[in-house]
Amino acid sequence: MSLIVQKYGGTSVGSIEKISNVADKVAVRAKSGDKVVVAVSAMSGETNRLIALANDISAKPHPREMDVIVSTGEQVTIALLTMALLDRGCDARSYTGAQIRMVTDNMHGKARIKTIQSEKMEADLEAGRVVVVAGFQGVDEDGNITTLGRGGSDTTAVAIAAALKADECQIYTDVDGVYTTDPRVEPKARKLDKITFEEMLEMASLGSKVLQIRSVEFAGKYNVPLRVLSSFEEGEGTLIALEDDDVEQALISGIAFNRDEAKLTINGVPDQPGVASKILGPVTDANIEIDMIVQNISEDGCTDFTFTVHRNDYETTHALMEKVAKELGAKNVKGDDAIVKISLVGVGMRSHAGIANTMFETLAKENINIRMISTSEIKISVVVDEKYLELGVRSLHEAFGLDSDGQLKNL
Secondary structure, X not given: OOEEEEEEOOOOOOOHHHHHHHHHHHHHHHHOOOEEEEEEOOOOOHHHHHHHHHHHHOOOOOHHHHHHHHOHXXXXXXXXXXXXXXXXXXXXXXXXXXXOOEEEOOOOOOOOEEEEOOHHHHHHHHOOOEEEEEOOEEEOOOOOXXXXXXXXXXXXXXXXXXXXXXXXXXXXXXXXXXXXXXXXXXXXXXXXXXXXXXXXXXXXXOOOOOOOHHHHHHHHHHOOOEEXXXXXXXXXXXXXEOOOHHHHOOOOXXXXXXXXXXXXXXXXXXXXXXXXXXXXXXXXXXXXXXXXXXXXXXEOOEEEEEEEEEHHHHHHHHHHHHHHHHHHOOOXXXXXXXXXXXXXXXXXXXXXXXXXXXXXXXXXXXXXXXXXXXXXXXXXXXXXEHHXXXXXXXXXXXXXXXXXXXXXXXX
């Protein structure tokens, strides 16, 4: 008998028919003898509808009241799913985040979980009940309803799994696992049976939308085995767990990419201590996240400084840099918002040389010019022109044998 936490997202519970299908799946698992906790999102589109209502009545909705209204979407789902389970002869009980005392800080709209009181859930599980919990929400120490931000239901499920010491946390979504890259770009992309927390965290941060970053961080911190499965197809999905000997065999696990990149360069910056802070300080003060940074070698006491930001922040950042350039006496500011980032991810990089060179050679053969390079222990990222995204991803996917076993073809 296992203790399993399952999470179903908005598309999985987007209609009465889909909720009924989820109930069938959960009931089968519970009747097999397993203890089951289910965390659910609001029905697909419901959160957007609630946000629209708030925006219709207020130009700037108060964050506390916004959390009150958007948290109701999950409350509807837990009640409907629990009713469906009871109709199937499966004892079940629903709880909001406040009812299980999922205590968070008071940052409305992006709260972080501090503690979970698991006693109610444990008592229900011992009594043979399925526990159905509202994802995405909690309560602060003063009793105010809070929400966890985008993808918060994933984090709810993982946090509950950690608190209950569950055997596995299963994230049901509209895809059947984690792929070597986006199948819409490379049709030969292969579903991975297993991937490490580190690799999944890198892929999530680089643009993979399968799992929310905070949930992967949480799972890795508390060693909660995660499994990504499809709500609509049978299959084993992809297991996300600690690194082991089997996982190390693959040199590269996947290729991630991000279309939302923009690059800015300040030319002729005086090469002196503190110049990087003077350039990036105003960007940080504007709450704009900086990704890659490159500073050229000094020539005649001046240097060129390049960095990337999200494409949505390009115009704002460009205006800031024009002001900074004047203050520093730099030559000019140049920008480009028609770039993309392509990244190789794999723990096999730790023990194999030549991966970066193979990446660069592969792109060179396709006449793809590399604009910037960034590396970490298990990741190599390059910035290229936007028009080369699909060609770059497909050529790298083939070069690293990701349609088979992730082994270099010519190493």
